[in-house]
Amino acid sequence: MDSPANSQKTVSDDEEIDYSIKPEFYDSDLDVKDELWMVKKRDGRTSDAVLSCPACFTTVCLECQRHEQYVTQYRAVFVVNCKVDENRVLQHNSTPPSIVGKRTRDSEKQEAGSADGERLNPVVCSTCSTEIGVFDSEEIYHFSNVIPSEP
Template identity: 65%
Template structure:
């Protein structure tokens, strides 16, 4: 009996355990079957959808939230002087913080500050705009309902 137990023990030690066996992913995946969620024409379909939404207009960029990468704007115009700022009228996935109002011309920094024509007037009132998904502040909306984005990730359109 001892000999059988020793042989059984020796046999177990020589053969690899289940956790020691390595299986390649290539052995498990059957490449002859078309993947269920793959569409080779998806890029073309997405491009047609964006063109339909823009109604023939060209855009300087597609704007996304810097925190969660959610698309915020498909049709915008880049600021002439401040190259990281954009303005738009039609947006998606944005919410306006109605409880907060700020007046951009009233904050003062130390030292002299020269007002340029690009800065809003003291009378202009703007409301913060946030990403609908993660609530990251991405810009402001003015009284004329124009969105001014300054905290976004632009990508080529």
């Protein structure tokens, strides 16, 4: 039986790669192409942030507006990778906007039934089903459980 010292020399993958040939999946212009795609998607409009799901980092919004008072909350009309849970209706009863979309006690957010509150549907990430905000009766998404990044 040969010992490891007497066996044939093992060739690493690095020694088999020809670096003089451009890699098949490399695109040096990818950042420029991505930026042009984003400009086209926004159609000249600006955004305060690009929002991602906190659990799986899937992009959920490319164009949003930050809340004036609660800087960790955003609102948007156009979203991606989101699902509105139409089976659940939440009741917003004059509670501060800081808790919209967060899990709260039943006294603060109740199932639909009260006449004096705004009806909200939970919004979840379509990739991992994490609750990331709410959808109101005016068809505006309000995000509170998201990760913002520079637009």
